[in-house]
Amino acid sequence: MPTYLSPGVYVEEKASGSAPIAGVGTSVAGFIGTINTNAWSSADSSDESAPSGYAQAGEIKLITNFTEFKKFFGDFLPPSGDSAGQNTLAHAVYGFFRNGGTRCYVVWISEEQQITQVLDDFEAIDEIAIVAAPGNLDFRDDIKDHCEKMGDRIAILDSDEAIDLSATNLVSTLKPFNSNYAALYFPWIQVYDPASNAHIYVPPSGHMAGVYARVDAQKGVHKAPANESILGALDLKYTLSKAKQDGFNPDGINCIRKLNGNILVWGARTLGGDANTEFKYVNIRRHFCYLRDSIDKGTQWVVFEPNTPELWAKIRRNISAFLTVEWRKGALFGTKIEEAFFVKCDEETNPPEIRDLGQVVTEIGVAVVKPAEFVIFRLSQWSGTQG
Incomplete structure (x- = not known):
């Protein structure tokens, strides 16, 4: 209590004891690439590390544009042999920014390393809301478990590049598990590759993370990231009919389709679809993540x-x-x-x-x-x- 010694009017400031709740970010992605260290052509590279100046294995970098990505992970490399993993990661990050993404954390590991440490490190980065390992099917369970554990992020998963559409067990082939903290997109998309000056097929998870970011910015996280164009996509690995999608959608396999000359995201379900009951839609899961995280941080x-x-x-x-x-x-x-x-x-x-x-x-x-x-x-x- 202040002491007043002379007559007058005194105005005091008093803390309210609370603060308004502000909405948290929803579109920051975490990308995990699988790169063979022989991918980079450099005199000072070795079997154990990336070239000098590049991010080393397990080192997480905040990336805000593709120029920064090239600084730490290299430009597009030939999409084959030892360079395939680096090129896949490059296209994922490039597609993320082209489709509306603004911030992402990127890390690479080799095939021999475990993903556990990277996901432990991701836990400490509160702003990550999307996690993807472009093209790597072996990490899908790990990423899904990480997102379920954290409760404030969603995994965007890829399918195999090559699928036999005439097979009778397509759903079981495409769907690895049920989870309302994961979304899977099929098929792979065709893009232009500067390194080979050719058209190649890449997994769609990086581009889809950018679509999520674009929809969040334009309409809000409550809007389903569907009926949206994938910028940079020239064609699809497989052309899917409505009848074919009828067998995928109930199980939460989100299709990318060519409709009226446009390549559109034509699915908005979490992996498992109807089995996920009240959280069968991607936007509802992400909106709840947003509400939960915003209230948590805003009421500390x-x-x-x-x-x-x-x-x-x-x-x-x-x-x-x-x-x-x-x-x-x-x-x-x-x-x-x-x-x-x-x-x-x-x-x-x-x-x-x-x-x-x-x-x-x-x-x-x-x-x-x-x-x-x-x-x-x-x-x-x-x-x-x-x-």
């Missing part, structure tokens, strides 16, 4: 505060204000706030036995916006008269 001030009705009221105000903004952006369903969400933090959620444990419990319910996946027009002839 609550820790160690007196667990009283005054604190409960502050929690309700802060979370309600944040969700109101989400509703006004169109991210929550309902014509009125009461239909869009509820926040309950009171004596009922915090009885004496809960308070004795040092806990404060808040229940939050949100009405999410689901994508119009099936648009149905019932068309019939009309005589022009009524009655």
Whole structure:
């Protein structure tokens, strides 16, 4: 309490004891490349390391443009032999930036190394919201487990490049597991490769991470990243029909299709599809990750505060204000706030036995916006008269 010695009016600043909840980023990607150290042609390279000046195995670099990528990982290299892994990573990162990505973390490892340490390091980077290992099918389980463990990110997975479309067990061939923290895209896309001056096929995960970022920036994370063009894609490894996709979509195998001359993302499901029940859509999983992470980071001030009705009221105000903004952006369903969400933090959620444990419990319910996946027009002839 300040001491006042002379008459007058004194204005004091007082901290509110809380802070508004700000939405976290949703489009920062983490890319893991598999590179043979013989890929780089350099006099000072060796079997154990990359050339001098390049990122070494397991060294994570923040990349904000493709020029930075070339500085640490090299330019496009011939897409065959020892250079195949480096070229795949280069095309993934290039496709990410071309499609709308702005920030990503990139790391490479060799085939002999374990991915465990890299994913442990990714855990410490809060802003990563998307994880991909372009073209590497052996890491899909690891990346999926990492995303499920973290709860604030999603894995974008690739399929095999070559698939026998006439096989009878296509779904089991394409789908490695069910997970509402992963999305898989099929088939591979064709792009122009500067190193070989030819058209080659590359896995779509890097380009798809860029599509996620573009949709997030233009419409918000609540919008499904589908019915979107893949910039840089010239053609597809396989041309898929509607009938063929009918067998893939229920299991969450997202197809990329050529429609009306455009190469479009024509699926918006998490891997497993209908089996993932309320989290069968990519945008709903990502929106929940966003809400969870934003509320978590925006309410850290609550820790160690007196667990009283005054604190409960502050929690309700802060979370309600944040969700109101989400509703006004169109991210929550309902014509009125009461239909869009509820926040309950009171004596009922915090009885004496809960308070004795040092806990404060808040229940939050949100009405999410689901994508119009099936648009149905019932068309019939009309005589022009009524009655």
